[in-house]
């Protein structure tokens with residue numbers, strides 16, 4: 001039924017009349033514009049805060065960089081910033097068996113020694129409504145960055161360096177949102193629980209966020225600050241990571257052996273078939289062969305080969321696995337991957353006798369707050385975030401699913417919270433050799449986040 005504009009207007013007017021909230025509405029509008037004008041004057045503040053964060057290297061220890069820094073120094077800085085804004089802070093370690101506790105297939109042999117989450121609690125009024133903020137401190141490796149990855153150089157509204165779009169901008173936007181919200185404190189009755197987490201990147205599988213969920217940090221709502229600016233997501237894809245190893249038999253390059261490289265290319269063909277099949281199903285759900293390692297020199301027949309593959313899958317596929325009794329995960333997708341490799345290898349005498357070894361490094365589940373029956377009230381959060389976004393960006397937004405996996409999944413699936421993502425990264429800049437961001441992305445997102453809190457955490 002399409003309502004006429006006039007009818008909608010009447011209904012709207014009637015709603016206001018019945019609730020008699022004219023005074024409250026006026027105060028909302030006023031606090032909203034107080035926030036917006038605070039942000040208008042905060043562009044240098046945003047850039048310098050983000051620059052400070054970029055200048056502290058926090059490369060994930062599993063990035064593959066020769067000398068990764070880890071997250072610790074960044075966590076000290078962020079905790080200081082939180083305390084300056086009136087928070088009480090604590091360190092929250094990641095238990096060694098975090099994946100087992102969470103029932104998540106995560107990477108093995110991972111250490112979280114000296115890699116602790118920081119949790120800041122910001123009280124507004126009596127703290128009635130609890131709202132989680134979440135952003136990750138770790139970045140991917142920086143050794144391939146063109147130029148100094150930790151310069152935090154500012155040129156006009158542009159800012160450069162590893163983490164500028166993923167996810168130090170998220171930490172900055174969360175801090176800025178809180179700083180702005182302090183100016184409208186009397187309108188709020190909420191507690192913001194800000195999680196600065198470790199180990200999101202580099203196969204991290206969200207260990208830091210998972211630890212927060214397992215520690216019982218629970219919000220009525222959660223806002224994840226990771227992702228690109230200018231969008232809101234209320235769901236994400238799942239991801240499974242496979243490592244495939246092939247053995248050959250080494251030999252003299254002129255005399256021969258069995259080349260693991262040639263065998264690896266046969267396996268790659270099977271993966272190509274798998275990829276095509278999935279592209280036909282949904283071209284937005286990616287398969288990425290990210291590593292192919294083989295051989296040492298042209299005078300040696302390669303003895304072994306290795307491939308690493310990321311496979312995204314969607315909510316429906318996780319549901320199908322669940323219905324088949326395999327858990328809400330990518331079990332059926334993984335089975336198809338293995339099936340195609342086995343079938344292809346059957347035609348090769350060497351590979352049928354020496355089948356490739358497939359190790360599933362991780363399989364982390366998708367989420368959708370609108371489709372998940374355990375999540376309530378999803379609609380209230382989506383409405384508040386959409387309204388908040390509109391106030392900050394001056395345009396409407398379609399709430400969508402993130403075409404990748406992110407930590408928000410754990411907050412929804414394990415923490416059982418309604419969660420939306422409001423990132424501030426420059427679209428397309430994350431994980432690149434020239435990662436950069438714009439101050440405006442951080443400011444607008446921080447404003448949108450603050451406006452959303454104003455709606456959710458009203459006194």
Ligand SMILES: [Zn+2]
Pocket residue numbers: 136166167200226227
């Ligand atoms: Zn990220």
